[in-house]
Amino acid sequence: MTTSLPPGVVCEGEHVERHAGGATEWLAFDKIKLYTNAFIVEEGRILLGYKKRGFGKDLYNGFGGKVEPEETPLQAAIREMEEEAGITAPLRKCGTLFFVCDGLDHAFHIDLYVANDYTGNITETDEMRPEWFAISEDTPSAPHPPIPYKQMWADDVFWMPMLLANRPFVGRADFAKDGTMQKWWFAEV
Numbered sequence: 001m002t003t004s005l006p007p008g009v010v011c012e013g014e015h016v017e018r019h020a021g022g023a024t025e026w027l028a029f030d031k032i033k034l035y036t037n038a039f040i041v042e043e044g045r046i047l048l049g050y051k052k053r054g055f056g057k058d059l060y061n062g063f064g065g066k067v068e069p070e071e072t073p074l075q076a077a078i079r080e081m082e083e084e085a086g087i088t089a090p091l092r093k094c095g096t097l098f099f100v101c102d103g104l105d106h107a108f109h110i111d112l113y114v115a116n117d118y119t120g121n122i123t124e125t126d127e128m129r130p131e132w133f134a135i136s137e138d139t140p141s142a143p144h145p146p147i148p149y150k151q152m153w154a155d156d157v158f159w160m161p162m163l164l165a166n167r168p169f170v171g172r173a174d175f176a177k178d179g180t181m182q183k184w185w186f187a188e189v
């Protein structure tokens with residue numbers, strides 16, 4: 001089903017809504033900051049990082065952060081992967097997400113990236129502890145545990161299957177001050 005895009009969501013192609021729910025109104029936002037989030041997917045497994053400090057502490061996520069003024073989002077994604085996991089990866093864009101968190105002074109526009117290989121040694125940093133997870137319980141990639149959705153942002157379970165299926169996606173989620181997701185919308189492009 002093609003529906004109108006939520007405020008803040010940018011999508012140039014046709015889109016097909018996959019998941020939507022929650023409160024009736026989207027939260028208002030003034031300022032938008034650009035971020036990246038990147039994943040390595042290979043041989044039935046995905047590399048996530050356990051965030052040790054800052055925003056999203058104690059959750060697993062991809063590797064990423066703010067896009068600096070002199071950078072393109074792709075340059076920022078490659079830099080953050082090197083800084084947070086110690087590896088260099090041929091990242092390609094796979095999705096775009098928009099988040100509004102009640103009480104924060106900015107909304108997040110996040111470009112998502114994925115790569116199927118990398119060079120370097122995966123290294124724990126002050127910010128992130130990288131860990132491999134099995135993509136599906138049917139995938140013979142023991143000894144990795146399954147993707148820990150209960151220890152991830154609540155939006156991830158909606159778009160991660162599209163990332164893993166190589167299907168481009170867009171979406172938006174709004175979060176209350178206590179961190180609960182209160183409204184969401186995700187589509188395949």
Ligand SMILES: COc1nc(N)nc2c1ncn2[C@H]1C[C@H](O)[C@@H](COP(=O)(O)OP(=O)(O)OP(=O)(O)O)O1
Pocket residue numbers: 035036037038054055056061062063064065066099101108110153155156175
């Ligand atoms: C609110 O919902 C979110 N869901 C998901 N899955 N990911 C999110 C959400 N909000 C933010 N993110 C991502 C975007 C970035 O990849 C990180 C946050 O980046 P961080 O605050 O660590 O940015 P840095 O530039 O590294 O910051 P410092 O240099 O200040 O450490 O989370």
